Amino acid sequence: MASFTTSLLTGGLRRYAAAAALLAGGLVATPAKAQTWMVSTTPYIKLGVLDKYNALGGYSAVFIVTDEKTTKQFLLTKVVAKGENGVDVFFPTEPSDPEYFKNMAGLAAQPTPGSYTWECRVNGKRAVGGHFVYPETGNDITVVGAAAKR
Numbered sequence: 001m002a003s004f005t006t007s008l009l010t011g012g013l014r015r016y017a018a019a020a021a022l023l024a025g026g027l028v029a030t031p032a033k034a035q036t037w038m039v040s041t042t043p044y045i046k047l048g049v050l051d052k053y054n055a056l057g058g059y060s061a062v063f064i065v066t067d068e069k070t071t072k073q074f075l076l077t078k079v080v081a082k083g084e085n086g087v088d089v090f091f092p093t094e095p096s097d098p099e100y101f102k103n104m105a106g107l108a109a110q111p112t113p114g115s116y117t118w119e120c121r122v123n124g125k126r127a128v129g130g131h132f133v134y135p136e137t138g139n140d141i142t143v144v145g146a147a148a149k150r
Contacts, residue, residue, distance in 0.1 A: 041137040042111055049120045049128055050086030058082035062121045065091050065101060067114060074101040074109040091118070091134075 049061050063076045076099060078087045093100035095108035102108050113136035119129030 036143070037141050039139045039141060041139055043135050043137060044090040044092070045116075045132050045134060046088055046090055047118055047120070047130075048086060048088035049122065051080075051122075052085070054083075054085040056122070058084075059123050061087055061127075063089055063091075063101070063118065064121065065109065065116055065118045067112065067116055069114050072103055074103055076101045091116075 047063055047065075049063075051059065058079070058081050061078045061080055063078070065074045066072070067074075074092070076089055076091075076093065078089060078099070080087050089101075091101055092109035092111050095102075100108055111134065113134050115131065115133050117129065117131045120127050
């Protein structure tokens, strides 16, 4: 037979457990009333160099991109193996990639709109170059299922 104290303690614990469950239930997020979208747009500039007649065999290609406004330079080195004659790279490169465009301090190039010049040095000598304008982008989001406000 249970004592009065045990019954009171057990009943108190039940009420405490019920209150804790109610509190935890109140902390859970309510379901969304409308579809919510996340969006991203990131353009890339494709740069490349090609030894048209494969005269060099293998070579080292250093791509240098310069922001005309800030004069910051970003470099990416690619080794082209013998038997391959060219390589393409994308600017900017994701910093999570093992090889990415970075400045001398090791910081990754950011997708900043503006005018840039670029060149590729093959085995230490300027082989090709050019310029480009990195575009500004924006996103529009449509909320599906939202109630109209009056």
